[in-house]
Amino acid sequence: xxxxxxxxxxxxxxxxxxxxxxxxxxxxxxxxxxxxxxxxxxxxxxxxxxxxxxxxxxxxxxxxxxxxxxxxxxxxxxxxxxxxxxxxxxxxxxxxxxxxxxxxxxxxxxxxxxxxxxxxxxxxxxxxxxxxxxxxxxxxxxxxxxxxxxxxxxxxxxxxxxxxxxxxxxxxxxxxxxxxxxxxxxxxxxxxxxxxxxxxxxxxxxxxxxxxxxxxxxxxxxxxxxxxxxxxxxxxxxxxxxxxxxxxxxxxx
Amino acid sequence: xxxxxxxxxxxxxxxxxxxxxxxxxxxxxxxxxxxxxxxxxxxxxxxxxxxxxxxxxxxxxxxxxxxxxxxxxxxxxxxxxxxxxxxxxxxxxxxxxxxxxxxxxxxxxxxxxxxxxxxxxxxxxxxxxxxxxxxxxxxxxxxxxxxxxxxxxxxxxxxxxxxxxxxxxxxxxxxxxxxxxxxxxxxxxxxxxxxxxxxxxxxxxxxxxxxxxxxxxxxxxxxxxxxxxxxxxxxxxxxxxxxxxxxxxxxxxxxxxxxxxxxxxxxxxxxxxxxxxxxxxxxxxxxxxxxxxxxxxxxxxxxxxxxxxxxxxxxxxxxx
Numbered sequence: 001x002x003x004x005x006x007x008x009x010x011x012x013x014x015x016x017x018x019x020x021x022x023x024x025x026x027x028x029x030x031x032x033x034x035x036x037x038x039x040x041x042x043x044x045x046x047x048x049x050x051x052x053x054x055x056x057x058x059x060x061x062x063x064x065x066x067x068x069x070x071x072x073x074x075x076x077x078x079x080x081x082x083x084x085x086x087x088x089x090x091x092x093x094x095x096x097x098x099x100x101x102x103x104x105x106x107x108x109x110x111x112x113x114x115x116x117x118x119x120x121x122x123x124x125x126x127x128x129x130x131x132x133x134x135x136x137x138x139x140x141x142x143x144x145x146x147x148x149x150x151x152x153x154x155x156x157x158x159x160x161x162x163x164x165x166x167x168x169x170x171x172x173x174x175x176x177x178x179x180x181x182x183x184x185x186x187x188x189x190x191x192x193x194x195x196x197x198x199x200x201x202x203x204x205x206x207x208x209x210x211x212x213x214x215x216x217x218x219x220x221x222x223x224x225x226x227x228x229x230x231x232x233x234x235x236x237x238x239x240x241x242x243x244x245x246x247x248x249x250x251x252x253x
Numbered sequence: 254x255x256x257x258x259x260x261x262x263x264x265x266x267x268x269x270x271x272x273x274x275x276x277x278x279x280x281x282x283x284x285x286x287x288x289x290x291x292x293x294x295x296x297x298x299x300x301x302x303x304x305x306x307x308x309x310x311x312x313x314x315x316x317x318x319x320x321x322x323x324x325x326x327x328x329x330x331x332x333x334x335x336x337x338x339x340x341x342x343x344x345x346x347x348x349x350x351x352x353x354x355x356x357x358x359x360x361x362x363x364x365x366x367x368x369x370x371x372x373x374x375x376x377x378x379x380x381x382x383x384x385x386x387x388x389x390x391x392x393x394x395x396x397x398x399x400x401x402x403x404x405x406x407x408x409x410x411x412x413x414x415x416x417x418x419x420x421x422x423x424x425x426x427x428x429x430x431x432x433x434x435x436x437x438x439x440x441x442x443x444x445x446x447x448x449x450x451x452x453x454x455x456x457x458x459x460x461x462x463x464x465x466x467x468x469x470x471x472x473x474x475x476x477x478x479x480x481x482x483x484x485x486x487x488x489x490x491x492x493x494x495x496x497x498x499x500x501x502x503x504x505x506x507x508x509x510x511x512x513x514x515x516x517x518x519x520x521x522x523x524x525x526x527x528x529x530x531x532x533x534x535x536x537x538x539x540x541x542x543x544x545x546x547x548x549x550x551x552x553x554x555x556x557x558x559x560x561x562x563x564x565x566x567x568x569x570x571x572x573x
Binding site: 045048050069070071072073074075078079081084087088089090091094098099101102104134154 | 332334457458460461463464465467468470471472473474475476513516517518519
């Protein structure tokens with residue numbers, strides 16, 4: 001569904017990713033791990049067609065994503081952005097409804113189907129009671145969940161989640177990861193930038209590690225998320241912890 | 254709050270227009286006024302109501318609508334709550350043209366032509382400097398507009414310093430906003446309807462754009478085209494308003510904010526309500542400006558600020 005060919009991403013003076021060939025297929029749930037500034041966000045933005053690569057291409061359904069109209073792209077690819085402006089004056093329900101733009105077009109804002117979808121999405125992220133509340137009065141974690149609800153309303157085929165757990169309490173972190181798992185199980189192609197390898201090991205089938213100077217490593221989580229790889233990735237000593245059924249490492253004290 | 258605000262705006266517009274037809278330097282008895290409005294009345298009262306007051310009230314309403322919608326668009330485009338029509342430097346350019354023409358004692362039509370030329374020069378400079386090739390960078394557009402406006406302000410100060418005392422009064426009134434020369438409401442009405450229609454067509458895109466360019470694109474909005482159309486509509490609105498009424502401040506800033514604070518965030522509601530509320534505010538302010546010290550007139554721009562500031566402050570104090 002989403003694929004890259006020779007994708008190279010750069011910021012001034014640094015290469016983030018060099019020559020990435022990668023495919024994200026329906027049913028995949030792929031974690032992206034890396035240090036701060038390693039290029040996780042840049043990669044997700046490039047996959048969404050929101051950041052021009054230094055070299056290589058991103059393909060959506062075998063066509064270069066850069067050449068397709070934004071509305072078509074938005075029907076297929078959705079992205080949960082890490083930070084966004086908070087100058088939204090409407091209610092939480094109206095915020096979630098904005099996800100409908102790519103599908104509703106001219107009738108935007110006046111369709112009952114869209115409103116039903118928005119209410120369902122708010123219930124999914126445990127915000128049903130906040131539907132009529134002004135968006136700007138939500139707390140940080142509630143806003144993050146409202147963003148997720150907006151993405152659910154957008155209902156794309158490929159879900160790019162940039163640190164979806166930011167600002168969330170432990171219970172809502174677990175709920176968000178379960179939701180991501182359900183999206184993949186329902187045939188979505190899911191890619192999640194995470195800071196916590198534990199969630200990658202528990203909830204994802206594949207992992208993409210972004211090392212310094214453009215190096216990367218990709219594969220099934222059990223092969224990729226080893227102590228040696230994660231120590232190199234994060235530049236810190238780790239020690240294995242006992243965990244039921246998945247690899248877990250904690251920073252060495 | 255939302256219902257009350259919507260009702261106030263919808264009821265306020267006809268009330269403000271009726272008041273503009275009734276009040277003026279000549280007192281009309283209620284009976285004579287009603288007869289005239291109903292289509293009868295004496296020749297003198299017909300001339301006063303339909304010949305003098307109606308065109309001016311209509312022009313004031315259109316200008317107010319233009320300024321409020323321009324402010325609404327610019328606050329989204331520039332992602333800055335302080336954006337108002339003056340921030341692009343377009344009204345600054347118009348001021349330079351108009352002041353120069355008034356200093357040279359040109360006739361009224363030439364003053365308008367000079368203001369139009371100044372506005373076009375400023376808008377052209379903004380387009381050339383801020384949007385050239387590199388696309389839309391909010392901060393660069395904002396700073397370029399502010400710089401052009403500041404430069405124009407300096408030139409206006411120089412022209413005022415050169416002005417003989419006899420012309421200074423007229424020049425100051427133009428700068429503060431003045432509707433006494435507004436006798437032809439047709440052109441501003443056409444502009445207002447076109448700009449409102451354009452803004453209304455963009456409404457859902459503006460909702461998304463208010464969340465940022467990246468977010469809007471991720472939601473499927475063609476951001477470049479949306480920004481270009483919105484920018485052109487805001488510029489046309491500002492130029493049309495300035496040509497009719499000089500540079501009236503505050504309407505474009507306060508009206509959209511007041512409506513947002515009252516709970517209207519979606520642009521498909523915000524745009525038409527801003528047009529109505531802006532028209533109402535300016536019509537009411539102009540009626541006050543020409544009646545309080547009749548037969549003298551206050552500059553209407555001072556009245557819009559005097560009426561609008563307390564309203565905005567009250568709403569800010571109430572809002573969460």
